[in-house]
Amino acid sequence: MTGGAQPPRETSLDVIQRELTAFARRARAAAARVHPELPLVSYTLLAHIEERHGCRATDLAAHYLLDKSTVSRQLAGLEKLGFVERRPAPDDHRVQVLHATEAGTKVLATARTNRQAAYQERLKDWSAEDLAHFAAYLLRYNDAGTNDLPDRPSP
Amino acid sequence: MTGGAQPPRETSLDVIQRELTAFARRARAAAARVHPELPLVSYTLLAHIEERHGCRATDLAAHYLLDKSTVSRQLAGLEKLGFVERRPAPDDHRVQVLHATEAGTKVLATARTNRQAAYQERLKDWSAEDLAHFAAYLLRYNDAGTNDLPDRPSP
DNA sequence: AAAGAACCGTTGTACTATACAACTGAAAGG
DNA sequence: CCTTTCAGTTGTATAGTACAACGGTTCTTT
Numbered sequence: 171m172t173g174g175a176q177p178p179r180e181t182s183l184d185v186i187q188r189e190l191t192a193f194a195r196r197a198r199a200a201a202a203r204v205h206p207e208l209p210l211v212s213y214t215l216l217a218h219i220e221e222r223h224g225c226r227a228t229d230l231a232a233h234y235l236l237d238k239s240t241v242s243r244q245l246a247g248l249e250k251l252g253f254v255e256r257r258p259a260p261d262d263h264r265v266q267v268l269h270a271t272e273a274g275t276k277v278l279a280t281a282r283t284n285r286q287a288a289y290q291e292r293l294k295d296w297s298a299e300d301l302a303h304f305a306a307y308l309l310r311y312n313d314a315g316t317n318d319l320p321d322r323p324s325p
Numbered sequence: 326m327t328g329g330a331q332p333p334r335e336t337s338l339d340v341i342q343r344e345l346t347a348f349a350r351r352a353r354a355a356a357a358r359v360h361p362e363l364p365l366v367s368y369t370l371l372a373h374i375e376e377r378h379g380c381r382a383t384d385l386a387a388h389y390l391l392d393k394s395t396v397s398r399q400l401a402g403l404e405k406l407g408f409v410e411r412r413p414a415p416d417d418h419r420v421q422v423l424h425a426t427e428a429g430t431k432v433l434a435t436a437r438t439n440r441q442a443a444y445q446e447r448l449k450d451w452s453a454e455d456l457a458h459f460a461a462y463l464l465r466y467n468d469a470g471t472n473d474l475p476d477r478p479s480p
Numbered sequence: 481a482a483a484g485a486a487c488c489g490t491t492g493t494a495c496t497a498t499a500c501a502a503c504t505g506a507a508a509g510g
Numbered sequence: 511c512c513t514t515t516c517a518g519t520t521g522t523a524t525a526g527t528a529c530a531a532c533g534g535t536t537c538t539t540t
Contacts, residue, residue, distance in 0.1 A: 182456035183444050189463035194352030237528050264488040264535045289338050292469050301337035307459040308344035314447050392499050419506050419517045
């Protein structure tokens, strides 16, 4: 590849903008279709908690650019469903260490499988090469936007 | 490029899944930051209306996979803001033909500019070639999910 | 050590986006 | 005609989110 005449940057930017917007609009509904038992955000948070083997609510908020109240409520929901546990941290009584329960791990595995199946199906006609490139582009795109994470200009 | 050993499909699918989810989670907030005057969905609908030089609410619902009630309320908002007009269709009294007003066109132009600037900035380090490829992948990805809705202008 | 600042999480309130169902009004087809 | 179908609105409910105010905790500074 390479070498050929590319469309101008403008055009590509326009397409990227439009298509990402279109995707964002559909994402929630699509996620709900794939795993109705576990809402999109809960899924993400739960996955993060499980991956880290215990983390704090504040970490989640920082990582996902969510307000702590949002996280708090999401966690309340997850706890109500019995998917996470809050353990008081022995060294700091302000924090709660979050852990995925057995049930949480299980439902997460199911959701993950369903999601993977959905993506598998949707992208079944793609070559491994195209998948790799697409994945790389997405990574690159997202990384560009999270650079501003560490510093929250607080007035 | 090409030629090299690709990561297995599984891995790429996983990355795509994770990154698209991450993107979706941030999209709304990001859009609000870029053009706070015009909510994300309203922006999209207004852009569509303007582009088509008049379309029906039902078309919007079909195209964006939204419930007609959702579209109805979005349009109510846009009308209240003076950005769209509803004109009764002479041939069919059930339908309203939607048009962007002068103000709508103007605010849309501003929002579009802001968005483009944001994308421009975010993707400034990308080569034209990479942009073109990324755009193509996004198109391909989105098309796979929207096969079931060809755009039908009114008969 | 006491006072104050910084931090963690919850709760009250409000708003956007969304769906589904019930409804009104208008066309279209027997 | 009368029924069915279509276009759009409205009532109700839910998820996700933010911001602001608050109650405890811990850290810092005097």
